[in-house]
Amino acid sequence: MQPNKPLKGAEFGKRYPRDEMITQVVRNGIPRTVMQGFSSSVLPDRDLSDIIAYIRSLTPEAVSGENAM
Numbered sequence: 525m526q527p528n529k530p531l532k533g534a535e536f537g538k539r540y541p542r543d544e545m546i547t548q549v550v551r552n553g554i555p556r557t558v559m560q561g562f563s564s565s566v567l568p569d570r571d572l573s574d575i576i577a578y579i580r581s582l583t584p585e586a587v588s589g590e591n592a593m
């Protein structure tokens with residue numbers, strides 16, 4: 525299995541409205557999938573916040589924001 529869920533778009537934004545929710549998934553992983561958790565020893569907080577900023581940059585505010593249609 526490969527990464528198969530786009531980390532962008534309105535649906536993703538609805539599932540993960542807050543950055544901490546992404547942090548939780550990356551730190552803990554998703555049970556029974558190949559999405560393992562990445563601890564801070566392999567992925568420092570600083571790098572994770574860069575990754576989250578990048579993920580957020582993939583979806584314009586107009587699509588992800590609460591006022592999006």
Ligand code: HEM
Nearest residue numbers: 525526527528529531536539546549550554557558559575
């Ligand atoms: C630091 C790197 C990674 C980040 C930031 C990341 C982030 C995420 C996030 C946020 C989700 C939730 C997506 C959603 O529910 O819409 C997800 C799911 C997933 N990731 Fe990762 N991931 C990373 C690395 C990987 C790697 C290396 C793999 C594969 C070897 C992987 C495989 C998956 C899969 C298969 C899912 C979907 C699981 C399901 O069926 O719900 N991810 N990932």
